[in-house]
Amino acid sequence: MPITKTLFMEEFAAPRAGKKLNCSISRKGKIMDVHHLKIFVSVYKNKSFTRASEDMHISQPTISEHIKNLENSLDCRLFDRLGRSIMPTAEGDVLYPRALQLLDDLDTIQEEITDAGTGVKGRLIIGASTIPGTYILPRVAYSFKKQYPDVAFEILIEDSGKITSMILQHDLLCGIVGARMVSDKLDFEPLLEDELVLVASPKLLDKKTVSVENLKTIPFLQRETGSGTRQTFENYLEKVHFTPETLNIVASLGSTSAVKQAVKESLGASVISRIAVQEELDSGVLLEIPILNNKMKRQFYMVRQNKRTLPPQYRAFCNHLKIG
Amino acid sequence: MPITKTLFMEEFAAPRAGKKLNCSISRKGKIMDVHHLKIFVSVYKNKSFTRASEDMHISQPTISEHIKNLENSLDCRLFDRLGRSIMPTAEGDVLYPRALQLLDDLDTIQEEITDAGTGVKGRLIIGASTIPGTYILPRVAYSFKKQYPDVAFEILIEDSGKITSMILQHDLLCGIVGARMVSDKLDFEPLLEDELVLVASPKLLDKKTVSVENLKTIPFLQRETGSGTRQTFENYLEKVHFTPETLNIVASLGSTSAVKQAVKESLGASVISRIAVQEELDSGVLLEIPILNNKMKRQFYMVRQNKRTLPPQYRAFCNHLKIG
DNA sequence: TAAACAAATAGATAATGCCGATTACTAAAA
DNA sequence: TTTTAGTAATCGGCATTATCTATTTGTTTA
Numbered sequence: 001m002p003i004t005k006t007l008f009m010e011e012f013a014a015p016r017a018g019k020k021l022n023c024s025i026s027r028k029g030k031i032m033d034v035h036h037l038k039i040f041v042s043v044y045k046n047k048s049f050t051r052a053s054e055d056m057h058i059s060q061p062t063i064s065e066h067i068k069n070l071e072n073s074l075d076c077r078l079f080d081r082l083g084r085s086i087m088p089t090a091e092g093d094v095l096y097p098r099a100l101q102l103l104d105d106l107d108t109i110q111e112e113i114t115d116a117g118t119g120v121k122g123r124l125i126i127g128a129s130t131i132p133g134t135y136i137l138p139r140v141a142y143s144f145k146k147q148y149p150d151v152a153f154e155i156l157i158e159d160s161g162k163i164t165s166m167i168l169q170h171d172l173l174c175g176i177v178g179a180r181m182v183s184d185k186l187d188f189e190p191l192l193e194d195e196l197v198l199v200a201s202p203k204l205l206d207k208k209t210v211s212v213e214n215l216k217t218i219p220f221l222q223r224e225t226g227s228g229t230r231q232t233f234e235n236y237l238e239k240v241h242f243t244p245e246t247l248n249i250v251a252s253l254g255s256t257s258a259v260k261q262a263v264k265e266s267l268g269a270s271v272i273s274r275i276a277v278q279e280e281l282d283s284g285v286l287l288e289i290p291i292l293n294n295k296m297k298r299q300f301y302m303v304r305q306n307k308r309t310l311p312p313q314y315r316a317f318c319n320h321l322k323i324g
Numbered sequence: 325m326p327i328t329k330t331l332f333m334e335e336f337a338a339p340r341a342g343k344k345l346n347c348s349i350s351r352k353g354k355i356m357d358v359h360h361l362k363i364f365v366s367v368y369k370n371k372s373f374t375r376a377s378e379d380m381h382i383s384q385p386t387i388s389e390h391i392k393n394l395e396n397s398l399d400c401r402l403f404d405r406l407g408r409s410i411m412p413t414a415e416g417d418v419l420y421p422r423a424l425q426l427l428d429d430l431d432t433i434q435e436e437i438t439d440a441g442t443g444v445k446g447r448l449i450i451g452a453s454t455i456p457g458t459y460i461l462p463r464v465a466y467s468f469k470k471q472y473p474d475v476a477f478e479i480l481i482e483d484s485g486k487i488t489s490m491i492l493q494h495d496l497l498c499g500i501v502g503a504r505m506v507s508d509k510l511d512f513e514p515l516l517e518d519e520l521v522l523v524a525s526p527k528l529l530d531k532k533t534v535s536v537e538n539l540k541t542i543p544f545l546q547r548e549t550g551s552g553t554r555q556t557f558e559n560y561l562e563k564v565h566f567t568p569e570t571l572n573i574v575a576s577l578g579s580t581s582a583v584k585q586a587v588k589e590s591l592g593a594s595v596i597s598r599i600a601v602q603e604e605l606d607s608g609v610l611l612e613i614p615i616l617n618n619k620m621k622r623q624f625y626m627v628r629q630n631k632r633t634l635p636p637q638y639r640a641f642c643n644h645l646k647i648g
Numbered sequence: 649t650a651a652a653c654a655a656a657t658a659g660a661t662a663a664t665g666c667c668g669a670t671t672a673c674t675a676a677a678a
Numbered sequence: 679t680t681t682t683a684g685t686a687a688t689c690g691g692c693a694t695t696a697t698c699t700a701t702t703t704g705t706t707t708a
Contacts, residue, residue, distance in 0.1 A: 113418055
């Protein structure tokens, strides 16, 4: 979504008019470069070509040559050669402070680049599907922020399919999802295991267990296509040779909490992440009904483009997830 | 004097501590140069090495090479190569606006240098001895300012010797003096002719003319050593085989107006530029006493170091003097 | 799978940077 | 004046770098 897209595309997309052929046909083709400026500054400070050459550990003829080049590219004299000594011209006097400034700016840029590559700070946008985004990431974000206070942590919750495709389109750098997608561009790294459990309101069902076959007799609530929960469930059904179409689907809902709410209101049963219903199970509002001889394990993955370089705050976050 | 010295020496003299061996032992010895940055900017804008190469009229491998160099010198990746496309890394995103800024600054410097070499503006300090500084330059300055309003005109009045030596020491770029000095470093260009006249108060003398011989009978006021007026006068005496020591010197004074005042008060006679006493001669306060068969002509010169490059406002002033 | 496209690599050549030795010039000293 | 010392410019040559074309490698699309 545009929220995150701007992160990468803002200036990248701007064509910026003007300043076209400014490097085309200059007198000698030579352009004022950084090295020239460094030498100029040294000559100006030392008031001597020879002393500048000692200062910079290069030969005096090289200094002469570079100053000449610089003078040619600027089309002016920078120093009057007076025999025993030199004096800067008006142009030299103008150039000197600017050159110092420019070299300073260059150093600053170098520092900023280094910092951008090592400083754990800035926006950290993690895409996540419902379960990790709601029940896992907030905790992780808290402890991460404590360690790296300069990071602005943002959690973007969409279903697993949406998150994955955003990463494919470079709208997002990494995410935590509950379903793998076949793509050789993406890395999926297993993070933690979850279990889907069949839950129902005690008013709807009070059986202790069900067999797979019995499933088709139960009114059923399901998630939308693209949901990792749904995909895990369907994979499970396939594995146990149960045709999903024979389920008695009473509704398709767009979020875990919507499904949970509907289950609480006895509209049907559903399979939901244990982690998302743990509270309700503990309090007895919902009932877990084990399926005979089977568990629906599912894995959450960290997903990212395998070719993209992650900024340091993202790398730190990935480490944080694996370690703590 | 320090007033003008600062013009050339201010930053020139400052050694500026710190930032010593910062260019010494970097990984590949390569330094981020302007050309690299231009190529980087083009790649970033075009989102493609190939399109950047077309844009800049160099080959694609050259672009690859330069980006690689830049990446090495910054010790980071700037673009992730994704196969068909590229995306800037966080470092690339940081570098881009800075690089644009830096290239802009460079252009600005070029413009400023050009301007410094052609723009008739800024301080214009003209050294002058008493006569030209008092009776000629103010008029010239007025008409010059009218033509070039951006010039700050300053007249520094010292005697001819002082002005000339300041120019020799680079404390001044040009001056107008009434006496030549033998030096192969200086250019003296004749500007205008003046005449020294023998003047006295009517109370002191009422002769119509005097002979050279009669001079020793007259109480005489003279200028200090270094004065162009005095030197011209002594040259004259030498030419007519008159020994200056035989003059009846009653006082040596430090300025033309001091001498003039003293003459008015009948302390003695003196030789003064006609231009400086024209008013008094016209009104009859002072009397011009021609010396038989002789005129004391003297020349004013524009003087400057022959090796120094003059800034544009100085060149414009020199032209102005010759023409108008 | 083949075709098209983009960047990386390789090998060759031209341009440039850099050096040491020398020259030319100036200023100071003998 | 001549000599000496100091400083920048020039020269010839070597080393490095920039750039090119041709090719390879890898990715995406048909």
